[in-house]
Amino acid sequence: xxxxxxxxxxxxxxxxxxxxxxxxxxxxxxxxxxxxxxxxxxxxxxxxxxxxxxxxxxxxxxxxxxxxxxxxxxxxxxxxxxxxxxxxxxxxxxxxxxxxxxxxxxxxxxxxxxxxxxxxxxxxxxxxxxxxxxxxx
DNA sequence: GCCAACGTTGGC
DNA sequence: GCCAACGTTGGC
Numbered sequence: 001x002x003x004x005x006x007x008x009x010x011x012x013x014x015x016x017x018x019x020x021x022x023x024x025x026x027x028x029x030x031x032x033x034x035x036x037x038x039x040x041x042x043x044x045x046x047x048x049x050x051x052x053x054x055x056x057x058x059x060x061x062x063x064x065x066x067x068x069x070x071x072x073x074x075x076x077x078x079x080x081x082x083x084x085x086x087x088x089x090x091x092x093x094x095x096x097x098x099x100x101x102x103x104x105x106x107x108x109x110x111x112x113x114x115x116x117x118x119x120x121x122x123x124x125x126x127x128x129x130x131x132x133x134x135x136x137x
Numbered sequence: 138g139c140c141a142a143c144g145t146t147g148g149c
Numbered sequence: 150g151c152c153a154a155c156g157t158t159g160g161c
Contacts (some may be wrong), residue, residue, distance in 0.1 A: 009159085031144075053159060097158080115143060115158055 003126040004041065005048040005058070005110060005119045006084075015049050019086045021061045023065060026110040026118075027073045040066045041082050048121065048129060049086075050110065053076040057093035058129055062086050090133030104128060 006026065008014070018024050028036055045064040051057055066083035099105050106112075107126060109119035121129075
C-alpha cells in the first residue's frame with residue numbers, strides 16, 4: 001500500500017465535487033514527475049486531497065480505484081490518468097501553514113516541492129496529517 | 138494581482 | 150547540448 005497526495009484548485013475540481021460524483025478520472029496531468037507518480041499508483045492506495053490556491057489545506061482522503069491508463073483528454077501516449085473515489089473528509093482541513101510549522105513534516109514534497117501535483121507520501125507523514133485532521137486544534 | 142520558482146520549448 | 154524566452158503554477 002502506497003500513500004500519495006494530489007493537489008487540485010477547488011475552482012477546477014474540488015473535494016466536494018469528488019464526493020458528489022463518487023469518483024473522478026484524474027486527468028490533465030502534464031508533468032513528467034507527476035505522471036511517473038500516477039503510474040506507480042496501485043488500486044487501494046490512499047491519497048490525500050489538497051486544495052491549492054483557495055483553501056490551501058488538505059481536506060480529505062481518497063482511494064485509487066483504477067490504475068493508470070491512457071489519459072482520455074489527449075491522444076498523446078505520454079500521459080496517463082487514474083481513477084479516484086472519496087473515502088472520507090478530514091474532520092478539520094489541515095492547512096498548509098500548519099504543515100509548514102510542523103517540524104516532522106518539513107521534508108514532504110508539499111513543503112519542499114510545492115508545485116508537484118502528484119506526490120508520494122511516506123506512511124508516517126500520511127498518518128500525521130490525517131491525525132491532525134481528526135483532532136480539533 | 139504579483140512574482141518567484143520551475144518546466145518546457147526552440148533556435149543556434 | 151546549451152540557454153534564453155516563454156508559459157504555468159501556486160503561495161502570498
